[in-house]
Amino acid sequence: MPNSLQDIISPLHNYLMALYQKYQSLKEGKVADYIPELGRADTDWFGISIVNTDGQIYQVGDYQQSFTIQSISKPFVYGLALENYGRETVLNRVGLEPTGEAFNSIVLDAKNNRPCNPMVNAGAIATTDLLTGEDSGARLQQILKMFHLYTGRRLDVDIPVFLSEKATGSRNRAIAYLMHNSGMISDRVEETLNIYFQQCSISVTCNDLAMMGATLANKGKNPITGEQAIKSHYVQDVLSLMHTCGMYDFAGEWAYRVGLPAKSGVSGGIVAVVPGKCGIGIFSPLLDAKGNSIRAVKVCEELAKDFGLHLYGAVEPTYDLAFSMQQPYPFLTATSSG
Structure with missing residues (x-):
């Protein structure tokens, strides 16, 4: 169900719903069963959330599903x-x-x-x-x-x-x-x-991850509460290490393909940060051999490509992220075919 009226009419929500539907049927990978409790995860769980630095929230799928932050x-x-x-x-x-x-x-x-x-x-x-x-x-x-x-x-x-x-x-x-x-x-x-x-083992949702990412994107200030979670001059330290080391031994390929500071966890979560713009939180427990959520990686790759989010990108994006967040009508209804 939509979270708000804005979710119903937002072009970005329409885009995320199409992206969710595209990858919902992807069944590759396995859960992290070497930790027995994580092995109990439902492989169908899949949620996507984006929070921008103005505090707007866009979310689809199992965005309220709890999982551990790892x-x-x-x-x-x-x-x-x-x-x-x-x-x-x-x-x-x-x-x-x-x-x-x-x-x-x-x-x-x-x-x-x-x-x-x-x-x-x-x-x-x-x-x-x-x-x-x-x-x-x-x-x-x-x-x-x-x-x-x-x-x-x-x-x-x-x-x-x-x-x-x-x-x-x-x-x-x-x-x-x-x-x-x-x-x-x-x-x-x-x-x-x-x-x-x-x-x-702290329990979170993908909306929590997106809020955490948005706080880093907003120079350490929570965009909803206005509270400073981390001093602004340490944000670049955190983001730099997320960019170079955050995706396990997939970090180099991630930097090449997605180009955003990010961190993954073996419960199936990924948080990514678009500095100055938004935080992205995705959850799906099916992992690849390196411990990263397969659906979440696919979603981030597509978001980066379609909206030109790669920090070093020079390719014209298919869609404008700010436009998609702000427009009150569903102009954006199609998604990339991947």
Whole structure:
């Protein structure tokens, strides 16, 4: 059902509905069943949401379906660490370079013994370890408060997913203890791991992702509430790392084909940011071999091509994004054939 009268009459909503219908029948990929609770996801779930920097919302499909944020939490917690400690301290713990490896690889920078970037599991665990607070509860609350600023609503941890991640997290424990051995994280290894597992198990919707993306697109200010979720001078740090490292070992091809800062998660979500314009949130749990949602990647590729969203694009777009958002009549009814 449409979310508002604007959704009924907006050209962009018509476009998104056609795009949703085009890829709804795509059944390729598999769910992330190595985390048992994620393996229960319905493969038909599919939602698309766009929020622009004026606070307009466009959404189709299963946009109200909850799922866990997983690795999409990483750039936002990285931004929180930057606010707490500044660039130099964070850089001493976590590097900036893409790895070309899988997101859960047990690999550190050989020169500095630090994780290569904050978007792989090693870097995210190190970033989570930097969170301030007298105990684990206070540190988790800091994360939840931050996401409240980004989304404009209270988010909670999905406890069954958290327990499932904790029970199957041996590889992440190996990564954490390797970093502890090299002095990259503190002595509170198990506490940090528990917070990290909970951080990844926060429940969101694709509309939440779009709102988070729109907040980054809006220089860190939530376009609905007007609250500053992250200091504006750290937004470029977060977006830069999302652009170079956010899509696992598909990051190079993503930058080539889509050309937007983005982050994916193994529950099937992708958040993408069009700086100064909008945030895009997509959810579909069927993943490719690299851990990215197949439908979400297809949708983002088509959006980037049709609306000329690639940051380095020189090709005339098929449609004008601002026109599609603002016009009160359904002029835009056709979609690209792909």
